[in-house]
Amino acid sequence: MINNWQPIDTAPKDGRPIDLWVEGPYYPGGHRFANSFWFIHEWDDSETPEWRTMFSERVGVSFPLDGKPTHWMPIPAPPPPPPIIQRALNALNAAPDVDPAKATRAEVAALHAANLAAWAILTEGRDPPSKRRAETSKETKDAE
Numbered sequence: 272m273i274n275n276w277q278p279i280d281t282a283p284k285d286g287r288p289i290d291l292w293v294e295g296p297y298y299p300g301g302h303r304f305a306n307s308f309w310f311i312h313e314w315d316d317s318e319t320p321e322w323r324t325m326f327s328e329r330v331g332v333s334f335p336l337d338g339k340p341t342h343w344m345p346i347p348a349p350p351p352p353p354p355i356i357q358r359a360l361n362a363l364n365a366a367p368d369v370d371p372a373k374a375t376r377a378e379v380a381a382l383h384a385a386n387l388a389a390w391a392i393l394t395e396g397r398d399p400p401s402k403r404r405a406e407t408s409k410e411t412k413d414a415e
Contacts, residue, residue: 275344282343284309284320290346291322295338304336306346355392362388 276292283289291307294300306325322340352360366385369378 275347276342277344279340279343282309282340286310288325288346289343291324291336291340292342292344293336293338293340295336297337301341302338304340307336307340307343310335359389359392362392 279291282291286308288306288308291304292301293304294302304324307322308325309320310323311320322336323334324336351357363385365388366382367374367378369382371379371382374382
């Protein structure tokens with residue numbers, strides 16, 4: 272594994288997320304905090320900037336670190352997607368890059384075909400929900 276840890280004094284302080292290595296009484300030997308960032312209290316000049324880590328990105332909750340950051344590194348790239356997901360992404364990426372609101376009929380048809388191809392890959396050929404709903408609706412009307 273490549274060691275990308277760099278001294279903390281070289282860390283970016285522009286708010287972008289990074290990983291921090293923190294040492295302190297609660298972390299014997301140190302602890303890695305993922306998705307940490309330099310936080311400036313914009314609403315209160317009395318507070319000094321500080322390193323924080325994300326508790327929950329979904330709701331935007333962060334908290335200050337207990338300890339002293341000694342090193343940082345860029346957030347590593349995520350692992351590649353599973354092969355089935357990659358095949359579906361490839362099918363979607365084959366569609367034309369157009370603005371759906373301004374697309375021609377042929378471009379809309381190509382986008383639809385790419386979506387159906389991705390659906391077929393992910394569901395191993397099962398019909399898409401829109402087709403199943405249409406068939407269910409027809410069966411309901413026929414039963415009446």
